[in-house]
Amino acid sequence: MGYLRWMSIAVVITAILMGVLVLGTDWSTPSDQIGAGIALAAFVLAWFTVGIRAFTNKIAAFVFIALLAVVVGTGVSFEPSLATLQAIAYPLVWVIAGSVRNAIIGNITIALSVGIGFMIFAGLSPESLLQYGTIVGLSLVFSLALGLWITQISKLSDQRQDLVLELQSTRDELAAISRDAGISSERERLAREIHDTIAQDLTGLVLVAQRAKRELENNQPVAAAEQLELIEDSARAALAEARALVTASAPVGLTGDGIMNALERLAERYSRETQLTVTVDAGQLPAIERETEVVILRCAQEALANVRKHASATRATISVTADISGLTVSVTDDGVGFDPTTTHTGFGLEGMSERLALVRGRLDVDSSAAGTTVHATIPLGASA
Incomplete structure (x- = not known):
């Protein structure tokens, strides 16, 4: 993994720099330098034998943190400058600890180990205790503050990532729902068109x-x-x-010469097919959008189809009127009528209602033994 390689490089470089620093000091005795060198070698060895496994193994993480505390504390007891190892020891603990609680305990353990190393090297005089205690305390506080801050940022980042993934999942679900709704709507449209x-x-x-x-x-x-x-x-x-x-x-009946001519052709055709007298009655109409013309034509077709199949009528009239409420196309017959309140299994009236709903229109049916009138009202300016 890439981050392990970079962390290994950081460990090696830190050990080399600290080794050069130890060799460059004038106050260290040869025995102290040898002890510090052994501590640095142990630090590198502990990383490559246990540390790189600590990311996936809790036991390895515990062992490495313990070794890290012992190695750093031992190194400081020979050479105080090795306290600089805290700069890499604390971040390693935060990375491999696995939890905030374990990271805090690990940091405190290393701080205590460094403090003990200072006391072994400098003794228990008040001056040395104050000096080295301040160094260890500030390092620990800074490590805890920085670690908690970065952990919080990482936690927020993970939450945002989860939120992004959830939003992406929701978007995909909505896209699927929208696609299914579109397919269903298109099927319903095709069913209405084929039926009408x-x-x-x-x-x-x-x-x-x-x-x-x-x-x-x-x-x-x-x-x-x-x-x-x-x-x-x-x-x-x-x-x-x-x-x-x-x-x-556009529907075949609408050839561009207006809805009235289309209704005239429809009436003539139904008269020829059914030998039913069909007339068209309409006054002056305002300009009508093509979508509205289609709805008017389809409603008239379906109403005449119902007359042919169910009314046993001899005459039918298609009338179109316009007022402030909109356009109304009415189909009236002199058939036997029916009860509009009863449940019907056919698609006709339901299909007309659905088609009108697309243009914010409504369907009204008046029926008696003297005949039936179907009113389809469409607001002016409505379009599908």
Whole structure:
């Protein structure tokens, strides 16, 4: 590991510098120099045999701190200048202790060892005790203060790192949720589009095909040919709607000439397919956004589909009005009606409500035995 290599280099360099310092002193006796040299050699040996294992082994950490205290204290007893080893001994203890409590105990142990070394070297005179006690005390206090400060910074850094990782995890989860929500929303959109376009076209094809079959059974080829032509037109319309859905382009009914013309074409087509009289009633309308036109057209398509499937009606009217509350497209029929409060299994009314909710609109249904009116109201300026 990189930090072990650098710490090993620091230990070796410190030992060499202290050895040069010991040899350069004039007041040391040869025996003191030999003792200090042995202490320095023991310091280096202890590091390379036990110290480098102390980062991953609690027992090795305990043994190394004990050896460090003995070596430094012994070295100071021969040569007081070896007290400089505290500069590397205290940081080593903080790094390998494993906890703040163990680091404090280790620092105090080394300080006591250095103090004992000073007393062995200089004796117990008040002057020496004051001098060396001050040196040991200041070194210990500085080591504890610096170690606690760095430990707190490291703790805050770890907390911030955990917070960053948690935020990244939360961001990933939100991204996954957003992606799933987007997929679900797109599926719902496609389901509405398919239901309101291709499904209705296919339903119309089935009805017209059944009528053509009856015409052929009744030996009425001319009427059957008209129904076959209508089948072809409906199939082409369904194909065009499918292509528009695949390319995410505007609905086929909206060709750029306005919503009223689109509703007229819709009414004409339903009249041909169902032989139901469908009329369009609309006054002057304000400028309407394309998204709003799509919602109006889809609501009218779905309402007429419900009339064809459920109402048994003979007439239907599509009306569009505008006031301060917004645009309202209403589809009224003279069918048998139904109870709007009952639960329905179909997708029609629910799909219309969901589509209107996207543009902050609402759906209202009035029904009785005399017929049904579906009101779809859209605020002016609303867009999906």
